[in-house]
Amino acid sequence: MEKLSEIVNLIKNAKNIALFTHIKPDPDAIGSVWSMYFALKQIKKNVNVFMEETISDFGVLQYENIQHEFDKNKFDLVIALDVANSILLGKYEKDFLNFSNSICIDHHLARQKIGNVEFVANDAASTTEILFDLFNKLEINIDIDKKIVNCIYLGIVGDTGRFMYNNTTSKTFKIAHILTEKGADVHKINLSLSKKLTKNMLKNLRILYNNIDIKDDILFSTIRLKDYKKYKCKSVSTNELIGFLTNVDKINIVIVLIEKEKNIINASLRSSEFFDASFIAKAFGGGGHKLAAGIQNLTGSVKQVKDKIYYFIKENINNIKLVK
Numbered sequence: 001m002e003k004l005s006e007i008v009n010l011i012k013n014a015k016n017i018a019l020f021t022h023i024k025p026d027p028d029a030i031g032s033v034w035s036m037y038f039a040l041k042q043i044k045k046n047v048n049v050f051m052e053e054t055i056s057d058f059g060v061l062q063y064e065n066i067q068h069e070f071d072k073n074k075f076d077l078v079i080a081l082d083v084a085n086s087i088l089l090g091k092y093e094k095d096f097l098n099f100s101n102s103i104c105i106d107h108h109l110a111r112q113k114i115g116n117v118e119f120v121a122n123d124a125a126s127t128t129e130i131l132f133d134l135f136n137k138l139e140i141n142i143d144i145d146k147k148i149v150n151c152i153y154l155g156i157v158g159d160t161g162r163f164m165y166n167n168t169t170s171k172t173f174k175i176a177h178i179l180t181e182k183g184a185d186v187h188k189i190n191l192s193l194s195k196k197l198t199k200n201m202l203k204n205l206r207i208l209y210n211n212i213d214i215k216d217d218i219l220f221s222t223i224r225l226k227d228y229k230k231y232k233c234k235s236v237s238t239n240e241l242i243g244f245l246t247n248v249d250k251i252n253i254v255i256v257l258i259e260k261e262k263n264i265i266n267a268s269l270r271s272s273e274f275f276d277a278s279f280i281a282k283a284f285g286g287g288g289h290k291l292a293a294g295i296q297n298l299t300g301s302v303k304q305v306k307d308k309i310y311y312f313i314k315e316n317i318n319n320i321k322l323v324k
């Protein structure tokens with residue numbers, strides 16, 4: 001890996017290093033930026049992490065020393081980790097792009113070149129998987145810093161959906177094996193990735209489960225305005241809830257209808273692999289992807305909207321079903 005040695009040299013020659021990751025940081029973003037932070041500290045670099053927002057530290061570390069204002073005169077190298085597109089740098093986009101000595105380390109397939117020197121490994125399950133190799137080359141001793149071990153592990157389990165997605169390779173397991181031997185807090189990190197339901201979300205889910213209406217292979221559910229009053233809860237984003245209704249045996253399309261105002265309905269759609277939810281959404285002025293789509297501001301009562309969508313699906317099933 002020629003390029004990785006180039007990155008090793010750039011890091012070795014730098015003294016003051018700024019680290020960036022993408023906005024709405026996921027476990028791999030958090031894991032990348034903080035494993036790199038502690039690794040660079042170990043080889044006596046002055047290092048600062050720049051983040052607009054910190055959503056969660058996923059139970060592996062207490063944030064230390066997050067910077068918010070970037071001063072280009074204080075650094076001689078900037079590194080972006082797990083960033084596929086410059087927009088994802090948020091408010092630091094221009095700071096990063098205008099800095100000439102820059103590195104980007106990433107594993108996304110569809111991406112834009114943003115660093116002067118880039119190391120992109122599409123076959124890496126996570127950015128932290130790449131960092132595992134980089135730290136080796138930098139002769140970082142991860143045995144003496146469990147925070148590094150945990151952060152690398154966090155990125156791997158985050159981006160592989162706990163080793164379930166098809167980006168999981170034998171190398172992923174090999175690295176996970178080594179990290180586990182070195183004392184990674186496997187159980188704690190797995191727990192931290194479990195979706196935490198708020199009481200409000202739970203109440204919304206109760207409404208959705210109560211209102212399930214299955215027609216053939218289509219599962220509908222609804223939340224009406226009066227339901228919020230009855231169950232004493234507030235609305236939440238349907239995206240947070242609809243996943244709890246998918247994965248039902250013999251159901252191919254899931255549609256959640258939310259009454260936004262009287263006779264104004266929003267719909268969220270999910271489909272199984274061989275059905276095109278976006279075909280349905282587009283017909284009603286919405287949009288989205290094949291497996292996940294949405295429609296805003298449908299007019300009519302919940303029942304009217306449900307019937308309209310149901311009959312549309314029945315009439316157009318040949319276009320919606322992808323495998324005939």
Ligand SMILES: [Mn+2]
Binds near residue numbers: 029082107125
């Ligand atoms: Mn990633």
